[in-house]
Amino acid sequence: MSEKKIPNIFLIGFMGCGKSTVAKELNRQFHMPVVEMDELIVKQEGMLIPEIFSTYGESYFRRLETKLLDGFSSQSGCVISCGGGVAMREENVALMKKHGCIALLTASPETILGRVEHGDDRPLLKGHKNLQDIRNLLNQRLPKYQAAADFAISTDNKAAFLIALEVYQQALIHTL
Numbered sequence: 001m002s003e004k005k006i007p008n009i010f011l012i013g014f015m016g017c018g019k020s021t022v023a024k025e026l027n028r029q030f031h032m033p034v035v036e037m038d039e040l041i042v043k044q045e046g047m048l049i050p051e052i053f054s055t056y057g058e059s060y061f062r063r064l065e066t067k068l069l070d071g072f073s074s075q076s077g078c079v080i081s082c083g084g085g086v087a088m089r090e091e092n093v094a095l096m097k098k099h100g101c102i103a104l105l106t107a108s109p110e111t112i113l114g115r116v117e118h119g120d121d122r123p124l125l126k127g128h129k130n131l132q133d134i135r136n137l138l139n140q141r142l143p144k145y146q147a148a149a150d151f152a153i154s155t156d157n158k159a160a161f162l163i164a165l166e167v168y169q170q171a172l173i174h175t176l
């Protein structure tokens with residue numbers, strides 16, 4: 001019997017939905033190497049994300065994301081924690097589908113606000129850290145997140161290790 005290999009798992013979803021935490025758990029439980037897209041971009045550019053946005057603009061940052069995704073053709077069995085805007089571009093979704101499966105993590109606006117309240121590393125939330133603005137942006141993005149995803153998992157009031165387990169199981173099911 002041939003053994004099924006776990007594909008790359010792309011974690012998508014809104015800021016604060018737990019992508020980085022779940023990626024770390026997938027590494028801890030299943031030894032999947034983690035790729036943190038935001039971290040890689042910061043390293044590569046030698047600049048923090050708010051600085052990249054203010055110096056070169058958001059579209060420059062979006063092009064960096066696409067270029068990075070394009071480089072995943074040679075990888076397998078990795079978990080890729082995507083920035084919250086990655087699934088907004090059709091070409092990114094096509095690249096993710098080609099190189100793995102796509103897991104959407106969701107959370108309520110209340111949970112998200114609680115998780116993003118502190119810290120100023122997210123330029124899109126500057127001056128918008130309130131429930132109404134988060135709800136608006138989330139509603140705007142949700143259809144695209146849902147259309148891109150192979151499966152979705154809620155992260156509200158759930159321990160990270162359980163979410164990671166669910167993601168792993170679903171990813172296996174989706175490769176059968």
Ligand code: S3P
Binds near residue numbers: 015016085086121124
């Ligand atoms: C963004 C999300 C951020 C980061 C950038 C833009 C977005 O990543 O890529 O600030 O457009 O939602 P996280 O989702 O990891 O916070």
